[in-house]
Amino acid sequence: MFITKIGQIPALAEREDLRKVASRYPLKVSSYYLDLIDVHDPHDPLARIVLPHQDEFWEWEWGSIDPSKEGEYTVLEGLQHKYDSTVLMLISNQCAGLCRYCFRKRLFINKKSPEVLKDLDAALRYIKEHPEITNVILSGGDALMLSTPKLREILARLREIQHVHIIRLGTKVPAYLPQRIISDQDLLNLIQESSWPTKKIYIMAHFDHPRELTPLAIQACHSLMRCGAVVVNQTPLIRGVNDDPQVLGELFKKLSFYGIAPYYVFQCRPALGNRPYVVPIEEGYQIFEAARGLCSGLAKRARFTMSHFLGKLEILALTEEQIIFKFHRAADNRNTGKILVYERNPEAYWLDDYAKPLAVHPLAYDTLFPSIYV
Numbered sequence: 001m002f003i004t005k006i007g008q009i010p011a012l013a014e015r016e017d018l019r020k021v022a023s024r025y026p027l028k029v030s031s032y033y034l035d036l037i038d039v040h041d042p043h044d045p046l047a048r049i050v051l052p053h054q055d056e057f058w059e060w061e062w063g064s065i066d067p068s069k070e071g072e073y074t075v076l077e078g079l080q081h082k083y084d085s086t087v088l089m090l091i092s093n094q095c096a097g098l099c100r101y102c103f104r105k106r107l108f109i110n111k112k113s114p115e116v117l118k119d120l121d122a123a124l125r126y127i128k129e130h131p132e133i134t135n136v137i138l139s140g141g142d143a144l145m146l147s148t149p150k151l152r153e154i155l156a157r158l159r160e161i162q163h164v165h166i167i168r169l170g171t172k173v174p175a176y177l178p179q180r181i182i183s184d185q186d187l188l189n190l191i192q193e194s195s196w197p198t199k200k201i202y203i204m205a206h207f208d209h210p211r212e213l214t215p216l217a218i219q220a221c222h223s224l225m226r227c228g229a230v231v232v233n234q235t236p237l238i239r240g241v242n243d244d245p246q247v248l249g250e251l252f253k254k255l256s257f258y259g260i261a262p263y264y265v266f267q268c269r270p271a272l273g274n275r276p277y278v279v280p281i282e283e284g285y286q287i288f289e290a291a292r293g294l295c296s297g298l299a300k301r302a303r304f305t306m307s308h309f310l311g312k313l314e315i316l317a318l319t320e321e322q323i324i325f326k327f328h329r330a331a332d333n334r335n336t337g338k339i340l341v342y343e344r345n346p347e348a349y350w351l352d353d354y355a356k357p358l359a360v361h362p363l364a365y366d367t368l369f370p371s372i373y374v
């Protein structure tokens with residue numbers, strides 16, 4: 001079911017350069033997803049998502065192993081607490097395919113990574129002791145790569161905690177292996193049992209390109225919705241995949257047609273080996289805005305955001321000379337809503353590539369609407 005060696009793909013079997021790339025960061029693709037790819041086309045966007053590319057080898061030193069410094073928000077092995085209301089549990093180091101641009105590739109390079117949750121009791125105790133936590137994200141890796149009985153245990157125990165309202169499952173399974181959802185009635189029952197009228201399960205799906213929205217993928221998302229889950233989508237902006245307004249716009253439109261809200265478009269993180277996949281922030285913003293311009297209101301709900309160490313920064317606007325960011329969420333609550341203005345740098349891939357801010361507006365709404373906020 002999974003292809004993990006270059007030699008298993010006849011069209012690439014002789015590619016010694018790709019073997020070398022895969023020895024650094026492994027190849028993994030489901031046979032279902034491989035069938036969606038034209039392996040003879042070096043520009044096939046789905047191939048760029050999941051098949052090794054020779055440029056990774058030459059540019060491996062670019063980027064860092066933990067670009068958002070997640071380690072600094074890790075309160076227990078496998079549990080991150082960055083924003084007051086939300087914790088992230090890394091419950092799995094398995095995915096149904098390995099994205100070449102993954103920002104957590106450290107989990108797959110080091111299979112014994114200490115970052116994956118081992119002590120569920122301790123994590124639940126931490127959540128119980130923090131009544132401000134209303135959201136728990138189950139991710140990794142991929143939450144739906146956990147066995148259904150193991151997922152059942154985690155969901156059931158989280159549902160016993162009164163102050164946890166939303167449980168989010170981070171997953172690319174609907175794109176990489178929709179059969180995992182469609183053919184597991186136990187999983188669908190579990191989603192139904194865990195989705196309450198007042199306490200929802202959110203599926204944080206990860207479709208990068210409209211071609212991933214196959215009839216099976218749509219069926220998988222529809223099945224999850226019928227069980228009461230809310231399905232939203234988040235995608236990074238990836239060079240050669242969705243860095244074209246027509247493609248990104250089509251993705252937004254199709255998602256909205258199928259009832260999946262476009263939620264975030266992420267600036268691709270400067271993780272190790274990601275140089276071939278990143279798009280500079282300012283170019284990305286223009287692609288994102290042009291794509292939104294093609295869409296109806298329901299299709300243009302995504303925010304273009306950078307998951308920085310300091311928090312989630314929305315890329316709000318560009319002028320001739322300046323770029324404007326806003327703290328959508330801030331690790332330090334005092335920064336929430338702050339607006340940062342920088343001199344433009346078309347080569348910037350990350351906030352750190354900008355010089356000092358030209359201006360910081362501490363009370364953003366106060367500054368913009370002084371007549372409302374007195």
Ligand code: SF4
Pocket residue numbers: 094095096097098099101102103104105140141142171172206
């Ligand atoms: S599905 Fe997510 S965690 Fe898994 S390889 Fe892709 S980006 Fe990384």
